Amino acid sequence: MKTVITAVGKDNVGILAKVSAICADVSANVIDVSQTVMQDMFCMIMLTDTSKMTVDIGTLRSKMEEMAKENNLQVHVMHEDLFNSMHRI
Amino acid sequence: MLNTQDILETIKMIQDENLDIRTITMGISLLDCIDPDIDVACEKVYQKIMSKAKNLVKVGEDIEREYGIPIINKRISVTPIAIISAACKGADPVKFALTLERAATDCGVNFIGGYSALVQKGFSAGDEELIRSIPRALSVTEHVCSSVNIGSTKTGINLDACKLMGQIVKEASELTADRNCIGAAKLVVFCNAPDDNPFMAGAFHGVGEPDCIINVGVSGPGVVRAALAKAPDANISEVADIIKKTAFKITRMGQLVGTEAGKRLGVPFGIVDLSLAPTPAVGDSVAHILEEIGLEKCGTHGTTATLAMLNDAVKKGGVMASSRVGGLSGAFIPVTEDAGMIDAARCGSLCLEKLEAMTAVCSVGLDMIVVPGDTPAETISAIIADEAAIGMVNFKTTAVRLIPAVGLKEGEELDFGGLLGYGPIMKVNKNSSAKFINRGGQIPAPMQSLKN
Structure with missing residues (x-):
């Protein structure tokens, strides 16, 4: 199963590193990353393979949310299929 | 790879525009x-x-x-x-x-x-x-x-x-x-009650349905309104197109969840009910969609026309998105559950008679309307009969969910809390319908029933 992780917030040092550190920690394999900084808003989208994860998706989400709170970010963890079904015919 | 724009759009829908599986x-x-x-x-x-x-x-x-x-x-x-x-x-x-x-x-x-x-x-x-x-x-x-x-x-x-x-x-x-x-x-x-409606309070499992089934009801008035807000000068055909595209996306989400839930529970997936179901939360209102299209207040002249267009466009977008569509499917207009309807009723723009006209083109009927507690039972029966007549003649589902507010009078308010919301007590015509109702019997099926 593939999971999309997005992080949006004020640009700061090490956001990408913090997100990927959590991924590495739970064995979620990062497949693709795209990031842009618009004005000073940082916007990152990461596609990960979570099928071999050592924890369940709920735990991953709460780890991400905890990190997001500390760094004043908005983080979303969502299943890839959601986007495929909504935006592709 | 997924498109960045699409991902951000979905997140915005869920986070800011109250998109959810109802x-x-x-x-x-x-x-x-x-x-x-x-x-x-x-x-x-x-x-x-x-x-x-x-x-x-x-x-x-x-x-x-x-x-x-x-x-x-x-x-x-x-x-x-x-x-x-x-x-x-x-x-x-x-x-x-x-x-x-x-x-x-x-x-x-x-x-x-x-x-x-x-x-x-x-x-x-x-x-x-x-x-x-x-x-x-x-x-x-x-x-x-x-x-x-x-x-x-x-x-x-x-x-x-x-x-x-x-x-x-x-x-x-x-x-x-x-x-x-x-x-x-x-x-x-x-x-004309549907057998597969997932929405309360009218849900029941019809006798022609399988032993066990999963039905899903989606929501998302806020998403439709936000999409329309981006096109303030579009003509009405373009507005209908925007609604269709949005309804498509919302329904796809419902289809995904329904299929997945069915699979995990070992139960066949039934239908997606493509309804725009409002809640009292700000930004989750069907009335506000109509106002976004160009009405000063819901209930004014033009409300029926815009609602008819909205109801139809929601279905058209949704039908393409799901393999099975059913239930009530369309736009709900429950008064106490919709912040825009509550405002319109409070200021007198929305009255019971206008709501009745709107039910001829919306997906259900007179829903969550608070009336004075001293309204005679025959008058409530007659409101039910009027509404049923609209459904009978137009081959559509109509429903009545009235709340006679005990001890309260026109202009006062009743508050249920939660999803059921709150609302003003609406004016009811005081002339009696008792003789008609007390006649009893069966109103014969209309010509429309003879389709075989």
């Missing part, structure tokens, strides 16, 4: 629970519901977590209880309501629907007893919802049932007067 509703047939001994029948009903639905809430929560989509309600609908209770001669049907309540509590669902009777052409064994027990059933339970179908295009309208339902609605309200008349808010009177 309900996953499991339909369960109770036909195999019929027994002449009511206690045996109740036990069978309890066991059947528990065997099918014990994991429903867990699966719903799992999907919510994995996919990151809010799923607001998990519900159960069952075979109309009048069919099951018909075999238990002389017993009190409220026992079934208590059984449903126990099963709902033990499964952890938000509502259970199906304390219902289908009497569009007349009362069969058990129907009248069940209908007369509805006010008591709703007053001693919290999760049980009730509905009665009193007419259809094929059969006409059962005026005796209309008359009875006027009294039942009042009584349901009176018996729960200490709880904001909540009883009447859990009772719907239908014409």
Whole structure:
């Protein structure tokens, strides 16, 4: 199963590193990353393979949310299929 | 690879525009629970519901977590209880309501629907007893919802049932007067009731349905409004196109969740109900969509036309998005559950007569409307008959969910809290309809019924 992780917030040092550190920690394999900084808003989208994860998706989400709170970010963890079904015919 | 724009759009819809799956509703047939001994029948009903639905809430929560989509309600609908209770001669049907309540509590669902009777052409064994027990059933339970179908295009309208339902609605309200008349808010009177509706309070599991099935109701008035706000100068055909595209996306989400829930529960996936179901939350209003299209206030002239366009465009977008569409599908216009409707009713722009006109083109009917507590039962019956006539002639589902607010008068307000919302007590025509209602009998089926 593939999971999309997005992080949006004020640009700061090490956001990408913090997100990927959590991924590495739970064995979620990062497949693709795209990031842009618009004005000073940082916007990152990461596609990960979570099928071999050592924890369940709920735990991953709460780890991400905890990190997001500390760094004043908005983080979303969502299943890839959601986007495929909504935006592709 | 996924498109960045698409991902951000979806997140914005969920986070800022209140997009959610309103309900996953499991339909369960109770036909195999019929027994002449009511206690045996109740036990069978309890066991059947528990065997099918014990994991429903867990699966719903799992999907919510994995996919990151809010799923607001998990519900159960069952075979109309009048069919099951018909075999238990002389017993009190409220026992079934208590059984449903126990099963709902033990499964952890938000509502259970199906304390219902289908009497569009007349009362069969058990129907009248069940209908007369509805006010008591709703007053001693919290999760049980009730509905009665009193007419259809094929059969006409059962005026005796209309008359009875006027009294039942009042009584349901009176018996729960200490709880904001909540009883009447859990009772719907239908014409052309659908068998696969996942929305409460009108959900029941039709007799032609499979043993167990999953139906999904989506929501998202806020998303449609936000999409329209981006095109302030579009002409009305372009507006309809924007609504279609948005409805498509919303429905795809419903289809995904329904299929996944069905797979995990080992139950076939039934339908997606493509409804725009408002909540009292700001930004989740159908009235605000109409106002975004260009009405100063919902209820003014032009409301019916814009609502007709909205209702149709939602269906067109949704039909393309899902392999199976059913239920009520369209735009709901419940007054107390919609912040824009509440405002419009408060300022006098939206009246009962205009709402009636709107129900000719919306997906259901007169929904969640608070009327003065001293409204005569015959007047409520006549409102039900009017609404059923619109449904009968137009081959559409119509429904009435009125709440006679005990002890309150026109202009005062009633507050239910939660998804059911709050609203002003609306003006009702004071001229009597008693003679018409007391005639009784059956309004014959219209010419439209002779299609064979």
